[in-house]
Amino acid sequence: MPAVVVIGAQWGDEGKGKATDVLGSRVDYVVKFNGGNNAGHTVVVDGEKYALHLLPSGILTPGCTPIIANGVVIDLGVLFEEIDALEARGVDTSALLVSSAAHVIAPYHRTIDNVTERFLGKRKIGTTGRGIGPTYADKISRVGIRVADLFDETLLREKIEGALDQKNHLLVKVYNRRAITVDEVVEELLGYAERIKPMVTDTAHVLNEALDRGETLVFEGGQATMLDIDHGTYPFVTSSSATAGGACTGSGIGPTRIDRVVGVAKAYITRVGEGPMPTELFDGEGERLRTIGGEFGTTTGRPRRCGWYDAVIARYASRVNGLTDLVLTKLDVLTGLEKIPVCVAYDIEGVRCQDMPVDQHAFGAAVPVYEEFEGWDEDISGARSFEDLPKVAQRYVRSLEEISGCRISTIGVGPGREALIVRHDLLSN
Numbered sequence: 001m002p003a004v005v006v007i008g009a010q011w012g013d014e015g016k017g018k019a020t021d022v023l024g025s026r027v028d029y030v031v032k033f034n035g036g037n038n039a040g041h042t043v044v045v046d047g048e049k050y051a052l053h054l055l056p057s058g059i060l061t062p063g064c065t066p067i068i069a070n071g072v073v074i075d076l077g078v079l080f081e082e083i084d085a086l087e088a089r090g091v092d093t094s095a096l097l098v099s100s101a102a103h104v105i106a107p108y109h110r111t112i113d114n115v116t117e118r119f120l121g122k123r124k125i126g127t128t129g130r131g132i133g134p135t136y137a138d139k140i141s142r143v144g145i146r147v148a149d150l151f152d153e154t155l156l157r158e159k160i161e162g163a164l165d166q167k168n169h170l171l172v173k174v175y176n177r178r179a180i181t182v183d184e185v186v187e188e189l190l191g192y193a194e195r196i197k198p199m200v201t202d203t204a205h206v207l208n209e210a211l212d213r214g215e216t217l218v219f220e221g222g223q224a225t226m227l228d229i230d231h232g233t234y235p236f237v238t239s240s241s242a243t244a245g246g247a248c249t250g251s252g253i254g255p256t257r258i259d260r261v262v263g264v265a266k267a268y269i270t271r272v273g274e275g276p277m278p279t280e281l282f283d284g285e286g287e288r289l290r291t292i293g294g295e296f297g298t299t300t301g302r303p304r305r306c307g308w309y310d311a312v313i314a315r316y317a318s319r320v321n322g323l324t325d326l327v328l329t330k331l332d333v334l335t336g337l338e339k340i341p342v343c344v345a346y347d348i349e350g351v352r353c354q355d356m357p358v359d360q361h362a363f364g365a366a367v368p369v370y371e372e373f374e375g376w377d378e379d380i381s382g383a384r385s386f387e388d389l390p391k392v393a394q395r396y397v398r399s400l401e402e403i404s405g406c407r408i409s410t411i412g413v414g415p416g417r418e419a420l421i422v423r424h425d426l427l428s429n
């Protein structure tokens with residue numbers, strides 16, 4: 001079972017590192033295929049907490065090759081900061097490979113991200129301000145800078161001149177900002193060229209050869225289904241393909257080579273940034289989930305919006321990604337609740353809907369229809385088999401499985417790597 005795609009089944013921050021943890025040392029390659037340093041994985045290894053933004057979580061697993069593939073946008077300054085921080089803590093990062101076709105986040109992308117958000121006012125997206133959207137926009141407009149361009153100064157300068165020509169008009173005339181000079185951008189980017197060179201390769205070739213050898217590859221999605229540029233809650237989304245299909249375009253392997261698609265979902269739901277969220281809680285219950293679940297952004301530190309598990313979203317995620325498995329994380333956060341509400345459908349202007357509405361207006365108007373499940377008081381953080389869970393917790397998980405339309409293969413019961421219950425191995429049928 002060599003190629004496994006792991007994606008977020010909600011609005012991000014589901015704890016996707018948990019799924020990679022289950023696979024552990026059996027994984028030969030961990031591939032980041034979309035997004036950039038807007039992501040944030042918190043991984044706890046031997047009680048030590050690591051916050052990763054750009055590097056794939058496989059960087060912490062000895063013997064595993066971490067890959068930043070073509071679908072990613074790279075802020076080179078952040079990349080080296082993250083590498084240096086890990087090296088300072090004794091983590092060997094020398095195996096990292098970077099695609100020559102990945103796009104580079106330039107200083108003007110960050111500036112444009114922030115000024116456009118300010119200009120949008122109350123229509124703002126609530127981006128992470130890392131320049132992600134403008135970099136992908138340049139990629140699609142064919143005026144982007146790719147990693148390979150760093151090694152040809154003449155070409156690099158030409159491309160930056162082309163990109164800045166238009167952008168400086170926008171920055172100065174529309175946004176009242178200072179113009180950015182070609183020299184400052186060229187100098188900054190060239191400053192990274194020598195250091196990144198040994199890591200750069202045709203990663204699509206490397207990955208296809210690894211598959212031919214029967215090695216195990218995990219494609220680790222950044223962000224999540226509901227933030228996907230095509231299938232998420234547009235326009236309140238990120239600018240990349242965060243669903244399973246993105247693993248193919250973002251890494252250069254064909255769809256027929258993927259064996260398993262794993263969705264990661266929390267036992268409740270969170271969202272950062274703007275946009276509708278039907279099960280959002282504005283009361284003490286939401287505050288409780290935020291506090292106990294530690295729901296503050298790894299990248300921006302923003303408090304996450306919290307709400308009950310939304311099975312309409314789970315079913316949608318299951319469908320658009322073709323999920324074979326769900327990994328349910330943070331079940332322990334629900335301990336102590338007398339009743340656990342789960343959204344099973346939406347009421348949209350008096351009509352009960354089982355499926356995700358296709359238009360923005362209807363989703364904004366969706367009122368959750370809840371079913372309540374019995375809660376438990378026992379500490380479940382030490383549970384390592386399904387039978388260790390209290391009967392009512394087992395019932396809760398089985399019910400989620402049924403209404404989400406996908407089997408729950410793994411359950412997270414605490415922050416540590418070992419705090420897991422494995423019901424079905426993600427690497428076998």
Ligand code: IMP
Binds near residue numbers: 013129132227273
């Ligand atoms: P951008 O990706 O910075 O352009 O932000 C677009 C939207 O995606 C905003 O609502 C962000 O809060 C959200 N977003 C981006 N990355 C993450 C993530 O890793 N977790 C959760 N939300 C994210």
